[in-house]
Amino acid sequence: MNYFPDEVLEHVFDFVASHRDRNAVSLVCRLWHRVERLSRQRVFVGNCYALSPQILIARFPGLKSLTLKGKPHFADFNLVPHDWGGYVQPWIEALSNSRIGLEELRLKRMVVSDESLELLSRSFANFKSLVLVSCEGFTTVGLAAIAANCRFLRELDLQENEIDDHSGHWLSCFPDSCTSLISLNFACLKGEINLAALERLVARSPNLRSLRLNRAVPLETLQNILMRAPQLVDLGTGSYVHDPDSETYNKLKHTILKCKSIRNLSGFLEVAPRCLPAIYPICLNLTSLNLSYAAGIHGSELVKLIRHCAKLQRLWILDCIGDKGLEVVASTCKELQELRVFPSDPFGVGHAAVTENGLVAISVGCPKLHSLLYFCQQMTNAALIAVAKNCPNFIRFRLCILDPTKPDPVTMQPLDNGFGAIVQSCKRLRRLSLSGLLTDWVFLYIGMYAEQLEMLSVAFAGDSDKGMLYVLNGCKKLRKLEIRDSPFGNKALLTDVGKYETMRSLWMSSCEVTLGGCKTLAKEMPRLNVEIINEHDQMEIGSDEQRVEKMYLYRTLVGPRKDAPEFVWTL
Amino acid sequence: MQGVVGGGVGAVSGGGGSSTSGASMSTVSNEDNLVLSSEDSSSCLDESELELGLGLSLGVGMGACKAQQSLRGGQYARILTAKDFPYVGSSASASVSSSSSSSSSSSSSSLSRANVAGTKRSADSVAAANGASQVVGWPPIRAYRMNSLVNQAKLPATEVFNSLIVKSRNSNPAVGKGTSSACVNAKEKGQLRSSLFVKVNMDGIPIGRKVDLSSHRCYETLAQKLEDMFATSSTIMNSRRSGGEEHDMMVEATRPSKLLDGSSGFVLTYEDKEGDWMLVGDVPWGMFINSVRRLRIMRASEANGLAPRSEESNGGQRIKPI
Numbered sequence: 001m002n003y004f005p006d007e008v009l010e011h012v013f014d015f016v017a018s019h020r021d022r023n024a025v026s027l028v029c030r031l032w033h034r035v036e037r038l039s040r041q042r043v044f045v046g047n048c049y050a051l052s053p054q055i056l057i058a059r060f061p062g063l064k065s066l067t068l069k070g071k072p073h074f075a076d077f078n079l080v081p082h083d084w085g086g087y088v089q090p091w092i093e094a095l096s097n098s099r100i101g102l103e104e105l106r107l108k109r110m111v112v113s114d115e116s117l118e119l120l121s122r123s124f125a126n127f128k129s130l131v132l133v134s135c136e137g138f139t140t141v142g143l144a145a146i147a148a149n150c151r152f153l154r155e156l157d158l159q160e161n162e163i164d165d166h167s168g169h170w171l172s173c174f175p176d177s178c179t180s181l182i183s184l185n186f187a188c189l190k191g192e193i194n195l196a197a198l199e200r201l202v203a204r205s206p207n208l209r210s211l212r213l214n215r216a217v218p219l220e221t222l223q224n225i226l227m228r229a230p231q232l233v234d235l236g237t238g239s240y241v242h243d244p245d246s247e248t249y250n251k252l253k254h255t256i257l258k259c260k261s262i263r264n265l266s267g268f269l270e271v272a273p274r275c276l277p278a279i280y281p282i283c284l285n286l287t288s289l290n291l292s293y294a295a296g297i298h299g300s301e302l303v304k305l306i307r308h309c310a311k312l313q314r315l316w317i318l319d320c321i322g323d324k325g326l327e328v329v330a331s332t333c334k335e336l337q338e339l340r341v342f343p344s345d346p347f348g349v350g351h352a353a354v355t356e357n358g359l360v361a362i363s364v365g366c367p368k369l370h371s372l373l374y375f376c377q378q379m380t381n382a383a384l385i386a387v388a389k390n391c392p393n394f395i396r397f398r399l400c401i402l403d404p405t406k407p408d409p410v411t412m413q414p415l416d417n418g419f420g421a422i423v424q425s426c427k428r429l430r431r432l433s434l435s436g437l438l439t440d441w442v443f444l445y446i447g448m449y450a451e452q453l454e455m456l457s458v459a460f461a462g463d464s465d466k467g468m469l470y471v472l473n474g475c476k477k478l479r480k481l482e483i484r485d486s487p488f489g490n491k492a493l494l495t496d497v498g499k500y501e502t503m504r505s506l507w508m509s510s511c512e513v514t515l516g517g518c519k520t521l522a523k524e525m526p527r528l529n530v531e532i533i534n535e536h537d538q539m540e541i542g543s544d545e546q547r548v549e550k551m552y553l554y555r556t557l558v559g560p561r562k563d564a565p566e567f568v569w570t571l
Numbered sequence: 572m573q574g575v576v577g578g579g580v581g582a583v584s585g586g587g588g589s590s591t592s593g594a595s596m597s598t599v600s601n602e603d604n605l606v607l608s609s610e611d612s613s614s615c616l617d618e619s620e621l622e623l624g625l626g627l628s629l630g631v632g633m634g635a636c637k638a639q640q641s642l643r644g645g646q647y648a649r650i651l652t653a654k655d656f657p658y659v660g661s662s663a664s665a666s667v668s669s670s671s672s673s674s675s676s677s678s679s680s681s682l683s684r685a686n687v688a689g690t691k692r693s694a695d696s697v698a699a700a701n702g703a704s705q706v707v708g709w710p711p712i713r714a715y716r717m718n719s720l721v722n723q724a725k726l727p728a729t730e731v732f733n734s735l736i737v738k739s740r741n742s743n744p745a746v747g748k749g750t751s752s753a754c755v756n757a758k759e760k761g762q763l764r765s766s767l768f769v770k771v772n773m774d775g776i777p778i779g780r781k782v783d784l785s786s787h788r789c790y791e792t793l794a795q796k797l798e799d800m801f802a803t804s805s806t807i808m809n810s811r812r813s814g815g816e817e818h819d820m821m822v823e824a825t826r827p828s829k830l831l832d833g834s835s836g837f838v839l840t841y842e843d844k845e846g847d848w849m850l851v852g853d854v855p856w857g858m859f860i861n862s863v864r865r866l867r868i869m870r871a872s873e874a875n876g877l878a879p880r881s882e883e884s885n886g887g888q889r890i891k892p893i
Contacts, residue, residue: 074708076711076713076714077707077708077709077711077712077713077714078707078708078714079707079708134713134715160713160715160716161715162714162715188715269719292716293716293719295720342712342716343710343712344720345720345857345861346710346712346717346720347857347858347861375710375712400710400711402710404706404709404710433711457711459709459711484708485706
């Protein structure tokens with residue numbers, strides 16, 4: 001393939017954007033591999049322990065944007081102990097010692113320290129964008145370093161991180177010369193904010209498109225900000241509380257009318273429902289609405305609001321909207337593609353906030369729906385079968401019945417048939433989360449029909465090893481499998497060990513897998529890290545017959561990690 | 572636990588499987604050492620019958636097995652108890668003990684508080700109707716989101732009220748209708764019901780009252796409402812009742828309650844779903860709302876030496892009339 005000079009190849013590859021496509025391109029031949037890697041600017045690393053920073057730097061010297069993910073997904077639900085790992089420090093150190101001109105860093109479920117942020121801010125002159133999702137370990141001191149030192153910062157996006165808030169000072173650390181901000185999201189900060197500094201920052205950021213405030217920003221400040229930034233496309237309000245008869249509120253109503261570009265609305269971390277009418281005018285143009293933290297909006301007010309949002313494509317809400325409210329969504333939001341319904345009362349019982357009826361109504365009214373996360377009190381097979389018929393386009397289907405082993409309440413049957421219908425009908429399904437009473441049958445169906453499935457989450461399901469085997473054998477594209485509290489043991493684990501090298505990772509906790517089984521697996525597959533998390537018997541070496549509480553295995557190029565804490569054994 | 576035999580747990584494969592019934596028992600029935608025959612159901616769960624069953628009219632091929640399945644369904648649809656979740660206690664304690672220094676300690680400890688509280692409940696209960704509150708990491712909600720739910724339930728109504736201009740039309744002392752936030756959040760968050768009236772009895776008073784719990788969102792306002800209700804008895808009164816109904820909402824909300832700090836000689840207790848009498852104030856408001864059946868204002872002397880929950884704000888401060 002020497003027909004074209006490298007520059008031409010490179011130019012062609014510029015049009016190949018997605019990571020997977022570029023990875024495929026790099027496998028064609030040595031020449032393509034070389035051209036591709038030298039021209040690659042954006043790299044996605046799904047598991048930070050699968051390779052080392054050195055390997056990354058050697059292969060992609062032109063790296064500008066790096067995405068890294070650390071802890072396993074179940075860490076979100078406190079199933080992974082605190083010091084498990086996922087530190088970004090070695091990455092930043094290695095990158096700063098190299099000649100890489102990093103411009104963008106996106107981290108998910110990683111441990112980020114203030115030192116790391118400080119080092120980051122000082123090492124890359126052109127650094128433009130920092131996105132932290134579900135990370136921890138840093139404070140506003142680290143944020144201050146980013147603000148102060150990144151002269152061309154365009155994006156600082158903090159999503160659902162646990163941040164120790166020492167003071168609102170960090171906002172003042174943006175120098176007066178910083179006028180490049182396009183996106184600023186600090187909604188997850190819990191502490192006070194220097195409001196005047198915020199207003200000044202907004203005033204000198206003409207390119208600001210996305211702004212998400214935290215709870216400490218009151219409505220008056222919101223009004224001032226919107227006056228200065230009517231060009232906003234994405235707005236997250238902080239505290240949305242005021243007296244609706246006040247002058248401030250009146251001013252807000254008028255100011256909002258000028259914000260014709262807002263397409264994405266979120267926040268309302270505190271809310272006075274009687275002030276909601278001010279935002280009705282912008283609801284008409286909204287394509288994305290996230291009210292999942294707006295616990296102060298009652299079901300009926302929620303519904304009133306949604307009636308204005310005819311163009312909505314993405315909606316995240318709390319289940320206090322109720323089945324009736326979902327019917328309103330179904331009749332109003334015909335363009336809906338993504339829906340997430342979160343529980344407002346996760347430990348509550350009995351009060352049926354949303355049930356299968358709401359979901360069926362949505363499926364009838366919103367045929368374009370392709371992504372769903374639905375927490376509900378109950379689900380029936382009939383409903384799932386109807387949903388499968390109405391919405392064959394699901395890419396992500398995540399159902400969470402709050403009682404984890406609840407059967408179909410009408411027939412008392414397991415939900416195998418319902419989920420079976422989903423996987424059979426939705427040929428493009430890539431992600432699936434199961435719940436409710438489930439036997440091995442559901443896994444048989446998944447293995448048979450879910451050909452595009454990449455990620456599967458299983459909890460309290462199945463009867464025997466066969467269940468897990470159906471999935472491992474049938475789902476050729478499976479990349480991530482996470483299982484908890486299900487009766488899968490060594491036979492399921494060990495029947496096809498080669499499979500795990502085709503996957504990113506496997507998590508099994510509270511299953512039937514034993515220490516001996518894990519040891520066998522680790523021995524046969526040296527390119528996997530088989531990690532056992534043992535929280536109680538710290539250093540006791542149990543017998544091989546002992547069941548393993550938590551096992552996390554993943555493919556890796558670099559062998560056992562050196563930063564594993566005491567309670568993690570890599571076999 | 573009664574053992575339900577039959578409807579083989581392990582058997583999905585057709586005939587003569589090498590189904591490992593020993594190792595593959597469902598964790599649900601772990602503790603029970605159920606001996607489940609794998610042969611009974613193999614006939615109807617033969618894979619060759621699978622073809623009939625699939626398609627959107629799933630269930631056709633399963634007709635023959637309905638009896639079996641409903642038996643199995645019956646077996647599964649039993650009430651989950653603490654025995655079914657053998658790791659709950661240990662995991663909860665692990666999450667409590669594992670956090671020491673960093674910023675996530677607040678998140679894991681506040682969540683583990685919720686979990687540990689749930690664990691205590693599960694240990695006490697014989698027939699826990701809801702498995703969801705007893706299992707670590709369930710429901711699968713990101714810890715950050717869970718923490719903001721829990722925190723909203725416990726927010727006292729303080730600075731937010733102070734920053735509001737409360738107009739006369741908002742003088743309705745029935746809290747929860749105001750334009751403010753923090754407590755509204757707690758109310759709206761959990762209170763899906765439109766009203767939740769529970770009986771309240773006070774020792775020494777033969778006639779009881781009823782109070783609407785869903786119009787409150789924190790313990791302070793509830794206690795004050797109760798104090799108002801039973802104000803005719805001189806015991807808790809000592810009042811600060813300077814004239815009837817016009818309580819400035821701000822003051823109403825921030826005054827510490829005598830009922831809650833025990834200075835009145837009475838203790839506020841409630842009967843929960845399981846029939847136990849518990850001290851009001853230990854668990855987050857949302858959890859309390861979901862388990863309370865009725866209230867009783869008990870003489871402290873009868874409360875068997877229960878120490879009332881002491882308000883952090885109290886310290887040694889006594890409540891002065893306004």
